[in-house]
Amino acid sequence: MLYPMSPKVAELKRKLESFMDRNIYPNEERFYREAEELGPWKVYPVVEELKPLARAEGLWNLFLPDSRHGAGLTNLEYAPLCEVMGRSHLAPEVFNCSAPDTGNMEVLERYGTEKDKERWLKPLLAGEIRSCFAMTEPAVASSDATNIESSIVRDGDHYVINGRKWYTTNATDPRCKICIFMGKTDPDNADRHKQQSMILVPMGTPGVEVKRPLPVFGFYGVPDRASEVVFTDVRVPKENMLLGEGRGFEIAQGRLGPGRIHHCMRLIGLSERTLEKMCRRVRSRVAFGKPVSEQTVTQERIAEARIMIEQARLLTLNAAYAMDTVGNKVAKAEIAMIKVAVPNMACQIIDWAIQAHGGGGTSNDFGLTQAYATARLLRLADGPDEVHRNQIARFELKKYSNA
Template structure:
């Protein structure tokens, strides 16, 4: 199987790289400064300034596969483009390709009604609003999503929602207008995977309270706007339920597959950037009479980093190809494998890059601390390593039974 990009993708790569060089990399320091000074409750102006430029350049909504609303790219075609965006925390939102909006837009495209798409998908695709995904809860082990306790109770033409969520990315963003929430409509169903449903909750609905931003390794607002949210007697129309009662896990499977592979694509770009910084820094610093790059341990780490990145990229491209050809459900093993392999790889490469930078690597001056924080978080987000390894192991053992 050849994973060489098509002429269409090669052209998009050139345009995307040119945009990154002209607009993204020169504004990264400003982005960090705005995130630190304005915090997670404010819009970061640099993002809004660059979004119209990305639209004008035709580099907008590249992520949405199998839809006339997107660029018409497959997962495999999108992979190298997403990797380029992943080199900078500023880039994904500028191109309207950032989480959790991408996953939420795919949910609305696949499972929403025409009314849902008109009210929420169209402004999301236009970059006019943002969204959040409310699944994880503080009072239960959310690695087992059947533990979700949030109640979605039918009351005539409405559903009443009560629950406590956290790590609800984007909820503190003032542009966040809609949440996709997972809760239980049928807690007594003997099939634990048919108890849950997903429902659309406008953020201005009475009873929705964004309690606080959550720091990610001490960072607020970047690399992630993690948030804690309480839903207290929140009433939304029954028509806001997605697909039907008891189909929450079905939707989650459709949403989290693309979300996981997008995270991995971006992580490969982040690891490439870290390796680049490691090489440049170690070549420019002299210790014990010779450049750090010529110290044996550094050369070995650079070599190992290149090997690990290439392995992770090939595995991710294979997963993307499988998603395109056999579907997300059948490709669950490949998706689980990259979800374990790629963030672990990126965290190791970034850790070595920090070491090569010396004490400065632990500051915010080189972007490595933000990068490490995100890579470490992704060993938990969208399912922890342990859950994915357990699934991979069971699927492997099934071959011998």
């Protein structure tokens, strides 16, 4: 192995896999049923039942490099654990390692005041509440975050917030108590990257209205609780400003780096699970006188899937190593590359698995449609493919600026 696991990580992985076998996979059908029957405005009982079990086994907040509250793992150490959790939509929240809470907890840990940490970070770390992150807007092309139009205006000892956001994950969850909101405090600043700020908005503040859940390929609540939220003359204390006015992009870059790599780690696990389903399916089905697994096109797809997963994993581990050794800012190219490569890899493998399952693959019975919704969503979330490709190209061209 190019990146061997330490004994600590190997033991955590063993415990995690055991927990998945005993508690996650047997409860997936129930999880999807509860999500469908209860909808995105409710808490799913199966999740709340499993959280205490995970915490009791020490499988809690594994993402957090801060050893006071988490496992104290590096990005490279966390990668194989995150991959295991990514095999099931049910798993990440059970271990308190799901987006957007992970990114929001890291923001609060880095930039929040002691009061913020006591009021919001502490219950988030305990899994008692959830949070949301409000950045994307329906009225502008939010792939360019400088387009964001929501306003944050100082009024004495308060800020007044106005804006319409969507794809605000978690907002419909009744446990969602705090929002990290991105808007403009200085829209006329010549530096477009210093116009924005981030501020904490308690969800119970007057003027915050969760308008509706947004389906992802028809799924409400799975893979996430995407939501549209309107903020109308929302007043919060000036102390709720994170880091200071004009620092929103700085915070966003610190937040999105780990978030992007975590998504990729989970997608590798989801792709592995999908390939397993595909192999089991084709070995059990006979068409035109022989098992589907003996059809050449099937074997080619299985081989290509294995190659693609291994390539994606190595690329992701390399990005994790770079983040740990030179920092997120220097590792921007590595992060951008995996954010393009991994979701595209997952989409292709899931598509092949759907094909191998025949008509049944398009139903919800095999978890493939849910998996595809996740993978396809992640070609847009945290920056679309096109933005990351442009960034990678600029990094590459810069090497030849004096040529």
